[in-house]
Amino acid sequence: MKYKKLTPEQIKISLDRLTRFKFTREKYLRVFSDIILSNLIEPKIKKNELLNYPAEKIKKIAEEIFNNSLENPISGDYSINLRLAEYENSIFKNDTDTQCLLENRLNYHEAVKSIEEDCCVNLKWLKN
Numbered sequence: 376m377k378y379k380k381l382t383p384e385q386i387k388i389s390l391d392r393l394t395r396f397k398f399t400r401e402k403y404l405r406v407f408s409d410i411i412l413s414n415l416i417e418p419k420i421k422k423n424e425l426l427n428y429p430a431e432k433i434k435k436i437a438e439e440i441f442n443n444s445l446e447n448p449i450s451g452d453y454s455i456n457l458r459l460a461e462y463e464n465s466i467f468k469n470d471t472d473t474q475c476l477l478e479n480r481l482n483y484h485e486a487v488k489s490i491e492e493d494c495c496v497n498l499k500w501l502k503n
Contacts, residue, residue, distance in 0.1 A: 376436070377417040381410065381444035386486050387498075389441065393481075394497035399463045403476040404430075407437035414440050430472040434479050445485040455483035455501060 381389070392406045408425055415436065425433065442448040460477040463469065469477065487501050 376415070376439065378414045378440050378443075379416060381414060381441060383489050385410075385413070386441070386444060387490060390483070390486055390490070390501060391495065391498060394459070394501060396466075399467050399469050399477065400473040403473070403479075404433070407433050407476070410437045410440050414444075430475040434476055438480050441486075442480070442482045445482055447485050448482060450482040450484050452484050453480060455487075456481065459483075 389406050389410060392402055395402060408422070411420060411425060411433065412422060420428075456477075456479060460474075463477055467473075483501060487498070490498050490501070
């Protein structure tokens with residue numbers, strides 16, 4: 376797989392969109408699709424094709440691109456991921472595919488390091 380790294384701005388936008396109050400499946404698929412469609416070079420995937428991919432495959436591709444765009448791509452601490460999943464599950468009744476998207480291994484700990492202190496409320500929540 377060949378891809379270009381996300382810019383710091385793309386990382387910030389992705390984090391912001393993943394922590395907004397919207398239906399879980401809708402926002403995760405949007406963010407993961409944006410990451411893939413904007414940054415994947417090879418194999419080239421069209422939006423229509425991506426919509427037919429299983430959630431697990433979409434998640435794995437987005438994880439690789441997102442994490443490898445960070446200074447330290449690997450993390451053993453997924454406590455933010457668990458906190459986000461618990462929050463989403465407390466608000467929405469999520470199906471199996473949505474649970475798959477929630478059980479991701481995005482390295483939030485590394486990604487939030489570049490977020491300024493005067494950021495929006497949902498990103499502050501990630502940092503704390």
